[in-house]
Every structure is written in structure tokens, then in C-alpha cells.
Amino acid sequence: MSLFKNLSESFSREAKKYTTIFLPKHRVDIDIDDTPISLGDAYCRIWLEDMNLSKDVDWFKQRYPVVHAATRFHYDGELVTIPYLAAPGKLKDVGSSNLNKFIQDRYALTPLFPFNQGLVEFQAGLFSIAASDPVGKFIETIGTFAKLLPVAELSSVLNLAEPVYRGIEDLLNIGQQQFELGYQQTFSDADGGSSNCLREGYFAIILAEEYQLNLDNLCVVNDNLRESSPGKNKLFIRDSKPFQGYSYMLFRIEKRKQQDWESLKSIKELVAQAQDEVLLGEYEKVKKFILPTIKTTIYRSPDITKFDRSQMVMKIEDFLKELGLQGSKVQKRSLYSIMQRPLPQVDATTQAELDILEELFHPKS
Template sequence: MSNALQAFGSMVKGWVTANADHYLRVVIPADHVLPAPENSAPLEPDASYFRVWLSEMFLSKSVDWGAQQFPAVHTEVTLTFGNQAEVTFSRVSQPPKDQIGKGVFLNYLLSELMPYKGGVVTIDAALIALKGEDYLRTAIGVLQQFSGLVTAPLGEALNIAGKLTIGTRDLLASTGGNIHLGWHDSFVSKGGDGGLVMKPGFYAVILGTQQQVEPEKLYVKDGRLYKGNDLQSASPLSGFDYMLFRIEGRKERDDWRLKTVDEPLKKAKAALAKDNNEEFTAYRKVSLVAALESPDYSETDRQRVIATIKQELKKLQESGLGVLGIEEGKSFDYAMSYEEAHARGPISSHEALADD
């Protein structure tokens, strides 16, 4: 990793170390969360996905946020992606100008859905107090919009993701902004050493001491941080600046029709309607190869996507209707269950391209 790409993580780690006496990072136990989480089991490498959210940010009156100083949250997630050992995806977020005085901000997306391949996943996030005029807010707003361009398929967005990370760091450094609150953690798979176990859950970072906050009394209700003697009687935490993060875990993509796979698939279906077997064969192969090589799928989902492509095309071939046999907006379910695909393991190129 380049020195430029290391700078932000080092800055956040330095802040956490320097502020250890009046800063807390709290992992919220699953039995302190309402509604109860559907799944809090560790994520399995090559068979799961994750996404990072800023569930809640609360700003007390400890800082006079306003025209000359405004908050922005910069987040970087570094992980193994595809065949690259370390890829960093970043996102910058800022509250709307007319809401800064309200103090509470909810549900900011900090990363896209990404396959978990194991290894070490590092998350660095910082609430930065930026000093400047309205033009700086505009510049941050532009970066926020560009952050939204880094979407699935992420494999096609690696170039812009890298430039966005460096550009954001350069802008933040040029403003002289200071970290007001930071989070740095490294996550590993179950049984690994050197970090927290990678699993769904809530993580709170709070400007306060253990004696002041009493972390064992912290709860999460509907994505917000509460404090009390029990889950039912707890009330919203106040009096401290804090950020509440959530790691979302999934076994499968609900958006598996990535454009790199779906566009040639649609062309293969159109070729069937024209009874053009040569075009059909070519586009079928392009779609299957895209699914086979895409870094956006887990190995388990890759099996399922390839099986689904084949099933859809086979059904249309048997119907004799081609693309005309598809109802508008209809989407077939996965052709293979998660359990079956998981049991089969990674698919080979021979299996992926076979006529079955």
C-alpha cells in the first residue's frame, strides 16, 4: 500500500491512541439490541457479504458547529478484493447544512455491499471538524456525490475508487481539519488472531470515559444508542458526542444482476428471439465469463448466478419464445439453493461454460 493510502489510517490510529483516556469503543452485545438481530454469527470467507453503515451520529454542544466549522465523516474500508490483497474503498458524508444544529444524524451508507474473502478487513472512520467557507462545503459535497458513483459492480470502479480516496485525503489535509472523533478496527475471520471477529453488529465510539458512560449499560433500539439499567427502560444517550456504526452481514446478494452479467444476458435472450444461434452462443458465454470472473460475488453466489443464467436461457430455449417469453420486470429466483452451492465449493471455468 502506498504512503498516500496509509496516511488516513495512521492519522485515525494516532488520534485513538492520543485520546485513549477520554474515548471509548464499545461493541454492543447482541442481547442489548432491539429488534433482536436475525443473525450475529461470524461471516464466513467466500460465502458472505458485508456493508458498513453510520447508524447514528450525535453531536452535543461541545463544539460550535456552524458556517466556519462543519462536520464531515470520512470512511475507508480496506480488504482483500478479487485477486488484490489490499483495496481501499472510501466514502465522505456530510449532514445537510440546515440540519447541523439538530445534533442527530441517522443512517448514512458508508460502503457498498462487498464480498468477504477472509484475511484482514480494516475500517477507519473519522468525524472531522472542517474549517472553511461555503466553497469548502461545496467541494466536500462534490466528493460526496462522487462517492455515490463507486457502486456495484465494484470491480469496474477500482480506478475511480482509488482516485477518490487520494483526492478526499488531499482535500481534507489542505483544510487543516482536525479529527473530532475516530474509529479504527481490524477484523478477521473466526479463529483468526489480531483483530475482532468479522460479524454483523453495532460498534459505538464515544467521547467519554468508562466511568462517565458505563458501557455495560448501553443498548441499541431501532438503530440508535440508548443507556439504562435494562433494554426496556433505557433512554437515548445524551451529553456525549458519539457515532454508532453497524456492520451488516448477508449470505447472498439481492442485486446479483450486475450490469456486466445482465447486459450480455439480455442480448443472448434477444438473439433467441431472432433465432440467431451464433449471437446467442457468443453472448451466453460473455455473461457466464463475467459471472465467473467478477470480484463482486462470493464463491458460493458465483455458483448460483452461473446456474441461474443457464436456467433462464434454457427455459427460454425450451419455450421457443426468446425474449418475448419474459414478462416485463420478471426476475427468476436463484436456480440453486445457498446450501447446495456452498457444499459444491468454487466453480471451475470448465463447469461454468459447460452446456448443461
């Protein structure tokens, strides 16, 4: 996509004008596990948590602030790009006297995606666009569609990604845009041998050269970039004050060990159907027909980590077996509830079946 390449070139040209920092975990008010993430081991999501606009632009009267983000990662064996456009929800209601209505919104820039393969490329740019009613309406429309993309079952909305990306590209071409601030990074997995490993935490991009800042004073409190006295204790939480005077964007990489199970519609419906059939006394039918379909669907799903595929199969199969043996003594459960159950012991036969499923649907290259 030309927009990704063009913005990369813009970021490279302007790089000396801004400073980037990944906040150390002792400068964040919540507990963070910043251990680099291994492939197939976790779900990730990138957020725009906080943004500040310097006062040298007459925002919303002369120009609109717009954040464009694009994230590339492997999904279902292919490299996909998830675009996002973060802009004020109601431009006409936001003025220079109440910028906080915009800059303190939190935006999920990606879905909660499984980090199963390859690299994660991320770029984000803050642009100012000449204010006009047509441009404002266009921003609203593209932003509305972009919000549909960060969902757990990404496959259900993936066909929207390309037209949204093209819409953002058109906006930046026709809207008399001016590049204000940008960031790009490629994250590897824990074994990638890079200092830029994908890991949980906050990172900021600030429109200032490093000599202008005291980076040791920066901290994160309530998802906002702030400043306080340096140190490794938590006194900064109490003593911090807003970080002002510069345009900046603060992002967060979220790491989860579990997917949003209830959003996996196809698997959720199959599990509910299997439970209904078991309670009707059709356990053998479930074993022969529905359970194999559940297993196939799980191993085909691009929304599940490699680590979770086998766990899902074992927990669902174990619960259906329990439901078949005890009938009405056991209540139906949601997919989320089933996934909170302890992992059953796996015997040699089950492990062999799981290995076959893995090799069948995800053969090693």
C-alpha cells in the same frame, strides 16, 4: 496511503479518551445473525447509522462536523481502499437548533462487497473543521463524489477512489481540522482466530472513558444508539431514551447472502441477450457462444462471492435450458428473479466444468 497511516497514529494516541463497544444482539431491536462470516460466504456493507455531537462546540457557526471513513479489503485480487466523507448536505440550512438534520442521516460507507479474501480494515474519524464558505463548498464537492463509490458493481467506479481519497486528504490538511473522535479495527474471517471477526451487528465509538459509562445500559432502537435498563429481554425497546451528553458514532455491519443482482450490469445484459436469442429459436447459438461468455464473465467478476459463482452459472444455464425447451410458455426473467430459483441438481460433468472454471480464474496459491 499516508492519510490512512497518519490517522491510525492519531487514533492510537487518543485511544484512551474514548470507548468502543460492539452491541450484543440481545440489545438490538432487530434480529441479527452475529455468526462470524467465512471467506466467500457473504456480502458485506458498513454503515454510519447515527451520530451525536456534544454541545461544547458551536457547531456550524465556528466549526463543521465531518466524518471521514476508509475501508480496505481485497477486491479483484488487489487491496483497495474505499473512502467516504459524511457531511451535512446543505451547510447553510443546518444550525445548532436543528442538528438532527445531519446526525441522524444514514450513510453507506462501502459498497455491498464480497468478502472473498484476507482482512477488512476499517477506520473512521470525526473531525471539526473551521467554518468558511470555501471549506464548506469543498466539503460538499468531495462528499458528492464519495457518494458515487458505494455501488454493487464497484469496478465501474473504482477509478474514482484515489482522487476522492486525495481530496479528503487535502481537506484535512487545509481546513484547520481538529480531531474529535476516531475508531480503527481490523476484522478477520471466521477462521482467523480473532475476537474481531467480521460479523453482522452494530458497534459504537464514544468520546468518554469506560468508567464514565454504563455499557450494559446501551442499546440500539431504530438504528439509533439509546440507553435503557440492562437485561436480555426486549423491554428496552419500549423503555429506551436517547443517549446524550457525549459525542459518538454508531456503525452497522450489514451481511447479505445475495448481491444486488440487478446492479451487475454486464452479466444482466448478457442474460437478457441470451433470453432474446433463445426466444428467437437460437438456443444452439446461445449454448455455443453467449452462455460461455456469461460463465466467463461471472467467474471473472470481482463483485460475486466464491460461493455464488457456481450457483449463478447453474441457475442461469438451467433457466435458459427451460426457456429453450418450452419457448413462449416461459416468460423472460430478470437476473434477480433467476437467482431466486431453486438450485438445480448438479451432475458430474457440470461439476467438473465448474471446477475447471474456478481453477482457471481463481487458482489456489
